[in-house]
């Protein structure tokens with residue numbers, strides 16, 4: 001089976017965020033594999049173990065993403081591809097990213113593409129369904145279980161807490177939700193092996209794309225932090241007093257009661 | 258210049274979702290005096306829902322009824338909405354950022370070759386058209402986005418943009434559109450409903466949420482009583498769901514529901530970033546936690562250091578007394 005994973009390198013949002021020159025400050029910031037894409041890598045490896053084939057991890061980004069791609073290889077993916085846009089494109093949005101991925105996949109024959117449900121930085125959740133549409137294959141989002149039997153695929157998905165059982169067919173795109181699996185940590189031998197695994201780098205020119213094809217449809221004007229919240233009021237005292245004061249504040253100060 | 262806006266409305270268990278009315282309100286703003294058309298698809302008679310959409314401010318409504326649209330599938334609903342879009346050629350499209358909205362709008366936008374600004378919480382007028390604000394980085398930052406080319410297509414986060422007052426005297430044209438729904442490639446075999454009846458969490462005005470500290474299903478009972486007293490709903494952290502204290506349908510956060518109530522009371526929740534991503538936009542946040550160093554206090558407006566089992570019942574009592582005295 002030709003198994004592909006879409007992987008995004010993201011800012012670790014557990015870390016403190018600051019802004020300089022209108023951009024999220026990335027000096028000294030921690031970058032990680034988008035957590036939902038870790039579920040995708042893990043599931044891809046499980047599918048390979050069950051059905052054979054090869055796992056290829058694909059990222060649209062710049063050289064910095066090599067670290068996250070190596071980690072995916074160390075987890076057990078076979079190959080990785082970095083579509084490096086650094087020299088060719090200044091601006092982009094979800095439309096751009098998907099046109100690039102579309103051009104890449106038109107030259108390959110995926111049986112299944114696993115993506116994350118959402119990237120924790122920009123968090124639009126658009127990339128998976130958008131790409132499936134361009135490739136004219138079915139998609140199922142927020143999956144928590146998958147089993148493949150020949151061409152038939154049975155999936156459980158999380159719909160606001162309800163469980164939906166879906167049947168569909170390959171080729172297919174899915175987006176992974178928490179609960180699908182427990183991603184493994186790369187093992188030491190895994191890390192050693194990953195160094196020798198292929199990390200292919202391609203550019204826009206290598207794909208059948210003109211710059212006009214990928215022009216973004218939206219633009220970010222400004223990034224800002226929420227207004228500094230006044231330090232909350234800690235209500236002291238015995239439980240009875242605490243509760244009285246809270247109710248009075250909710251009623252008279254914030255007027256929500 | 259006035260514009261024509263299409264609002265894609267959504268129903269759950271036969272009831273229109275509040276976020277659809279909020280979408281109409283945004284549609285009105287974006288239309289600048291143009292026409293707001295609402296569409297609803299499903300099975301059977303959709304006329305009363307169409308009328309309700311008009312009561313909430315739509316000028317017209319278009320229904321698409323088809324047995325294949327009984328439950329949501331990406332292909333079925335995309336075909337229905339695409340037919341409406343082809344008929345109406347809107348300048349803008351607005352839908353709720355709900356599980357259906359998140360699923361169908363990227364597919365539609367991809368088909369239409371347009372941009373899509375997802376999970377919008379605010380809109381303002383800028384020099385070159387409307388500017389949309391959306392939370393990013395798990396709610397730790399915000400961005401302002403504009404559409405640079407093509408249709409203005411946005412989804413809105415529930416409970417952030419106020420719906421218009423319902424006006425039962427409003428009337429407008431309701432038309433139906435026949436769509437030949439075909440080639441559905443994902444077949445829903447079964448839906449296991451976990452969602453409890455009652456208030457929809459994403460639309461609740463008050464939420465009382467419990468974390469790992471509730472210690473068991475019984476631990477949610479005092480929280481439920483408080484929620485009932487406040488006319489709100491109960492929510493939970495991932496840890497509480499994982500431990501089996503409550504159902505995943507109550508989960509709030511990045512992988513659960515994203516909520517923006519007027520009042521959020523976090524009971525024994527530590528305040529992990531994935532939880533905050535789902536509730537940090539709440540208007541007023543109260544935290545009850547026995548650990549004064551707990552991260553939840555960093556975003557709380559009011560913090561009570563103490564034991565939830567002691568404080569929550571007293572709080573319910575105090576609110577009950579307040580109401581009696583009022």
Ligand SMILES: Cc1cc2nc3c(=O)[nH]c(=O)nc-3n(C[C@H](O)[C@H](O)[C@H](O)COP(=O)(O)OP(=O)(O)OC[C@H]3O[C@@H](n4cnc5c(N)ncnc54)[C@H](O)[C@@H]3O)c2cc1C
Pocket residue numbers: 006007008034036037058059060061085089090091092093094095096097098100114115116117118119120121122123124125126127128220
């Ligand atoms: C040339 C270029 C310039 C850009 N410039 C900017 C910029 O200035 N500011 C800015 O904020 N964004 C920029 N972007 C990024 C773009 O706006 C989106 O962030 C990106 O397309 C993903 O959107 P998202 O974060 O909403 O992902 P979501 O749709 O939430 O991601 C869902 C899933 O899609 C997959 N996925 C998402 N992104 C990628 C990727 N890049 N590679 C592989 N798989 C992926 C992952 O599986 C992920 O879990 C640029 C993109 C390009 C191509």
Ligand SMILES: Cc1cc2nc3c(=O)[nH]c(=O)nc-3n(C[C@H](O)[C@H](O)[C@H](O)COP(=O)(O)OP(=O)(O)OC[C@H]3O[C@@H](n4cnc5c(N)ncnc54)[C@H](O)[C@@H]3O)c2cc1C
Pocket residue numbers: 035036178467468469470493494495496497508509510511512513514524525526527528529530531532535545546547548551563564565566
């Ligand atoms: C990819 C990913 C996605 C995730 N998505 C979500 C999500 O959507 N939603 C979510 O909630 N989490 C999510 N998580 C999990 C998240 O990281 C935390 O593990 C979780 O939120 C912790 O839940 P908690 O605060 O209830 O538990 P804990 O962190 O264990 O906190 C319990 C708190 O209760 C306090 N306490 C204990 N006893 C009492 C008492 N008697 N009275 C008062 N206080 C008491 C303690 O001081 C502590 O602060 C996600 C994690 C990952 C990796």
